[in-house]
Amino acid sequence: AQSVTQLDSQVPVFEEAPVELRCNYSSSVSVYLFWYVQYPNQGLQLLLKYLSGSTLVESINGFEAEFNKSQTSFHLRKPSVHISDTAEYFCAVSDRGGSYIPTFGRGTSLIVHP
Amino acid sequence: DVKVTQSSRYLVKRTGEKVFLECVQDMDHENMFWYRQDPGLGLRLIYFSYDVKMKEKGDIPEGYSVSREKKERFSLILESASTNQTSMYLCASSPGQGRQYFGPGTRLTVT
Numbered sequence: 001a002q003s004v005t006q007l008d009s010q011v012p013v014f015e016e017a018p019v020e021l022r023c024n025y026s027s028s029v030s031v032y033l034f035w036y037v038q039y040p041n042q043g044l045q046l047l048l049k050y051l052s053g054s055t056l057v058e059s060i061n062g063f064e065a066e067f068n069k070s071q072t073s074f075h076l077r078k079p080s081v082h083i084s085d086t087a088e089y090f091c092a093v094s095d096r097g098g099s100y101i102p103t104f105g106r107g108t109s110l111i112v113h114p
Numbered sequence: 115d116v117k118v119t120q121s122s123r124y125l126v127k128r129t130g131e132k133v134f135l136e137c138v139q140d141m142d143h144e145n146m147f148w149y150r151q152d153p154g155l156g157l158r159l160i161y162f163s164y165d166v167k168m169k170e171k172g173d174i175p176e177g178y179s180v181s182r183e184k185k186e187r188f189s190l191i192l193e194s195a196s197t198n199q200t201s202m203y204l205c206a207s208s209p210g211q212g213r214q215y216f217g218p219g220t221r222l223t224v225t
Contacts, residue, residue: 009154032212043118043204043216044157051211090156094212100145100164102212106156 002027004093006105014113015083021076021108023065023091033074034092034102035065044090050074061085086112117141118217120205126223133192135220137205143215145208146188148172148180150201151219157204163188195224 007022025031032051036044048059055067065076074091088109094102121136139146145164149157149172159172161180169180177199181189188207192199200223206214 034212036214036216041123041219041221043218044206044214045216046213049213092212092214100208100210100212101147101159101162102214104157106154 002031002093002095002103004091004103004105006089006091006108008108009106010109010111012111012113013081016080018079019077019081019085019110021089021091021110023074023076023105025072025074025091025093025103027072027093027095030096031093032096033065033067034094035059035063035074035076036090036092036104038088038090038107040087047076047089081110081112083112083114085110118205118207118215120203120217120220122220123218124221124223126225127192127195128225129196131192131195131224133195133222133224135190135192135203135205135222137188137190137207137217138186139188139207139215140186141207141209141215142185143207143209144185145210146182147206147208147214148178148188148190149204149206150174150199151204152201160190195222197224200224 035047050067058064091105092102147162148160163182179191205217
């Protein structure tokens with residue numbers, strides 16, 4: 001069994017400030033890791049994923065996340081946020097052993113103030 | 115691009131009504147999922163299907179059933195809607211490895 005903990009339910013920041021959304025997971029096997037973003041009244045969209053290779057993964061809109069196996073973390077960062085980044089962010093993990101059912105965190109609401 | 119569509123964006127039903135939520139994907143994915151999303155609780159898995167006519171219960175199947183007669187279509191059925199089923203319902207499909215493609219969601223209100 002696996003679990004995902006998103007340590008902050010809400011993160012308020014000012015525009016152009018850096019932000020980090022924290023995600024920790026537990027699993028008895030190797031994992032795939034994902035960050036999804038949900039804008040108001042929409043479904044979830046994949047932001048970035050770690051499947052293998054480099055532990056630092058980047059999205060096209062400036063977010064990045066680093067897989068840290070020793071700390072079982074996959075924190076999401078952006079050096080300078082925009083108003084348009086205001087959304088709900090979900091971390092998810094699935095095991096490499098064949099199960100295709102991811103476990104989601106409860107979400108972090110990123111609120112960017114002007 | 116993978117597209118997952120859901121039959122309604124907003125739905126209002128009365129207590130006791132039978133409710134059908136439909137989901138269609140266009141990428142030939144074998145795996146499909148139904149979640150409900152509530153504030154502070156994240157996504158909770160209701161049912162999933164890994165093949166036509168196959169279904170498995172998720173974490174909160176009570177009060178729901180599903181149907182998958184064709185590979186591209188996965189339906190969620192509320193046999194007798196209740197007010198505690200007021201929620202956002204999200205459908206997803208997946209080619210594997212845990213990566214999921216979500217529909218836009220159906221916001222269901224039961225009065």
